[in-house]
Amino acid sequence: MKNIKILSLFALLILLGCNGDDDNRNDITLSGEWKLIEVNGTIAGIRHLFVPGIIKWNFNTSNHTFTVVNNNTDETKQDVLESGTYTYSIEGNDATPELCNQTLVLDGTNYGCYSITTTTLQINQGEADGIIIKLIR
Template sequence: MKVYGLIRFLVLIFVLHGCSTESTPEKKDKVSGTWNLMSVSGGFAGIDEDFEKGKIIWEFDTKDGTLLVTNNDESGALYNGLPTGTYAYSILQGKDQDYLQLNDKEVGGIDVAKSQLVLDQNNTSSGSGADGFVLVLVK
């Protein structure tokens, strides 16, 4: 009888020890953090624009699911990404590719390697295009 009581006590200890009131750690996605837009290329006109680090900043906030863009570019570039503002974002996960979605609209395929993020508007979950832009951002 004492053995059954001891087993119940041990099971209760293990069950209670496995429960925790701590919240689960915040999940970070691959784009989380602050990025600087360094170059934009492509489009119908075939542009190739480079920008100074710090002129165009994209801040992805994983917790809130928002992208804050600060665009201080005054170079007169034909295309310099997104205008200053706050956008809702999410990452669509495909079989072999992830895609950035802003304000519920798919923008393009993303590739993150080390401290570089490439956003390819020619690569979407519905297929590929030819007149989109390729944006390169660095941390």
């Protein structure tokens, strides 16, 4: 009987210690390194794929800058930005709030809605015949 009480208490402690929220929101941040893997869109319907790591974006959320290291040598591919350090901001979306609440402004240009998970970042300027940018961690 004593063993059953101890096992029951142990099982209860394990269950209470588990966190049911597997999607930890603290891990979702723009900060850090992202690898550009795809640029698609425009009225011409382009789709350019990149090997992860050829083009890296590193966001610094403390000073709202990001650094691009662009090693793409294929001039026919739209790779968005050249190597350098740029500013970014997140702004409220007053124009099309039904699509998203906030937009991402990169180096003074509004690139539209963005969505972020722990492993992916997608920036969507597609509503204005712009581009859709896909990056991974």
